[in-house]
Amino acid sequence: MPKENVHKNHRQRLRNKFITGGLSGFDPHEVLELLLFYVLPQQDTNPIAHRLIEHFGSLSAVMDADIEELTRVTGIKEYSASILKLIPEISSYYNLDKLRSRVKFDEIQKIAEYCVFLHMKDVREKLSVFMLDNKYRFIGIKTMAEGAGCSVDINLELLATILFKFSAPNFILVHNHPGGNPYPSVADIQITNYVYETFKPFNKTLLEHLIIAGKDYMPVMQIIKNQKTYI
Secondary structure (H helix, E strand, C coil): CCCCCCCCCHHHHHHHHHHHHCCCCCCHHHHHHHHHHHHCCCCCHHHHHHHHHHHHCCHHHHHHCCHHHHCCCCCCCHHHHHHHHHHHHHHHHHHHHHHHHHCCCCCHHHHHHHHHHHCCCCCCEEEEEEEECCCCCEEEEEEEEEEECCCCCCCHHHHHHHHHHCCCCEEEEEEECCCCCCCCCHHHHHHHHHHHHHHHHHCCEEEEEEEEECCEEEEHHHHHHHCCCCC
16 A cells, blocks of 8 residues: 655645644744745745755744855755745835834834834944934935944935935934944944034934844933933
């Protein structure tokens, strides 16, 4: 009597498992396997999913890897790698869009929550300017610099160009500390004071300077005020 093929209808069983219960109860390799069903319809994606987890160590590490690293795993070509990279990007875009549609940006905490999502996947330091109108409505975010060290060197000329181009009366500086420590450096504190004083005469108000580290953040200006060192 022939052995039963344990892989028969495996794809449909895995799809049904997702349809009825979402990803709850899925092993990390099963999540990748399910995704790869749609990318590699003619291949057995189970061993490829296992190889990805073994190579990178976790599902999140697979999603964070760049395309070149992903294609080093047997069975993953550039097209498959680009789809794997697309998933966290869509997730981030979705979360940002959902957050933006329901948040009133009249509280620093709400802006910080938005920016935590913005920098969630960043492994290098990035400096951005978050712009608001006079009623604290969102105008936009522009990246000013990327790949710096633990403190930021703000290009005041570039910042002025952005603020005047978008007619932004209020702005917040946002940068991340990939190392995980959100506390401001001496340079962060000094540049925050300097930017505030420089733009005040032009009716451009620096509301805050947020440092993001993972899910944590620090409001530099608030820290300065609490220490009574801010003018």
